[in-house]
Amino acid sequence: MARIDQHVHIEWRGGTCRVKWWSGEYLPNGRKRYESKGGFTDEEEAFRHGQDKLYEIRHGTHVKNRDGATLMTDWLDDWLAAMDHAHLTERQYRSVIENHIRPYFKKQNASVADIDVLAYRAFKKHVHKTLKEGSARNVMMVLGMVLDDAVPRLIKTSPVERTRRRGKFKKKPKERKKDMAPEAVEQLARNGRTYFGDAGYAFFWTMAMTGMRPSELYGLTREYCYPNWPASDPRLDPDEEERYEDDAARYGAADGLMPAIRVERQVQYEGSELGFFPPKYHSSRSLVIPPFLASLLVDLLKSHDSKWVFPAIQGGCLGAVNFDYKYWRPIADGAEERSGPRVRKPRQAMPAVPTFKGKRLYLLRHGHKSWLDEDGHSKFAIESRMGHEVPGVEGIYSSVTVPMEQAIMKKLQERWELLQERLREESGS
Structure with a gap:
């Protein structure tokens, strides 16, 4: 009964x-x-x-029976469709899922509920066996987010095992960096000129003097560069009218105004198309530049008719080439002379730059921040210039004032002028 x-x-x-x-x-x-x-x-x-x-x-x-039976591949589709991250982050997560997570669980025809602690450990073992440490850690981070978001609709608790710090503290190794001397930047710039003309010389000094991210420099176009900006600003956002007017009163090529570059976008690939995207962390910002760099940019823009401020060798966007491999490595590490009847494009030898030999291009950005720190500028002015958010009360109450920007311009110009004095002394002129 x-x-x-x-x-x-x-x-x-x-x-x-x-x-x-x-x-x-x-x-x-x-x-x-x-x-x-x-x-x-x-x-x-x-x-x-x-x-x-x-x-x-x-x-x-x-957890309903029908929800608990949801296949992992179906949940991955739902999770990807619901993503709301910056373009590069979404591209990274999608790549991890399609190349590592989906193939593994699809082969097992696993439901979300099938992924218990033992299944999680088995996948972790598989990933660490097939990938390098950094890549494996990234894959497990994405899987952790996918499984955490399945709670409580598809599973009661996440099988993700969180690492707990126990025992003796072990300090993570830190990248070794050398002080960035103006002489090192000058040699990079000269190698850049040898490699891809005046754009190369101006490119490296612009990065060293502004701290712009590489993709922001690749995507810099005439309308956002001195001497055109801010008069040439497209003013695409109606909610930014007050900022546009403030910029026009503060920056520009006219007497009494400060020369500046506007960081409004970066270039990245989406699929097979190179396109514009907001800068990392949506860190749009205006960057004052020292007078010597302003003159360099004026001469550079007069020398070519490309829309890109720093065109590649073939005239297109630097973001469309493998800059790190094709440009940066020979410029930083040095390269032999190219000459002879069979050489299509002869080129002088480029000496290695010890400070950057074998190092990342991004360290030029790090070096810029070190210069700002050495010169004693305010933390808020420095972090704003680097495109970082300043947390807490300081970030709410502080602002970058004209005297702060003038001080940055002055100190950067002094570095350049001291370099020129030392170079003249070395040459005996």
Whole structure:
């Protein structure tokens, strides 16, 4: 005889019994929607199971049978569709899922509920066996987010094992950096000129004097560069009218105004197309530049008709080439002379720059911040120039004033002038 509760029903079928419990939902015809589980041989055990399910439903921790059976591949589709991150972050997450997570669990035909602690550890072992440490850590981070977001609809708890720090503290190794001397930047700039003309010389001094990110420099176009900006600003955002007017009164090529570059976008690939995207962390900003750099940019823009301030060798965007490999490595590490009747494009030898040999281009940006720190500028002015958000009260109350920007211009110009004095002394002129 079936045991009946208000919301739990026990039914015997042959030698086993099945428990049914009300899911708290109704069918389209108005009848209650039930879930069930069979295979019990003890009626009391089955009844307690039904009561436990009612408890979970009341406390919002219940996973419906049909949700618990959701395949991992289907959940990955839903998770990707719901992403709302910056372009590069989404591209990275999608790549990790399509290349590592989806193939593994699709092969197993696994549901989300099948991924318990043991399945999680098995995947972790597989990833660390096939990938380098940094890549494996990145894959596990993405899988952790995917599984965490499945709680509580698809699984009650996430199987992700969080690392707890125990035992002796172990300091992470830090990248070794050398002080960035103006002489090192000058040699990079000269190598850049040898490699891709006046654009190369101006490129490296612009990065050293502004701290712009590489992709921001690749995507810098005439309308956002001195001497055209801010008069040439497209003014695309109607909510920024006040900022446009303030910029026009503060920056420009006219007497009494400060020369500046506007960082409004970067270039990145989406699929096979190179396009404009907001700068990292949406860190749009105006960057004052010292007079010598302003003159360099004026001469550079007069020397070519490309829309890109720093055109590549073939005239296109630097973002379309593998800059790190094709440009940066020979410029920083040095390269032999190219000459002879069979050489299509002869080139002088380029000496290695010890400060940057084997190092990342990004360290030019780091060096710019070090210069600002050495010169004693305010933390807020420095972080704003680098495109960073300043947390707390300081970030709310502070602002970058004209005297702050003038001080930055002055100190950067002094570095350049001291360099020129030393170069003249070395040459004996």
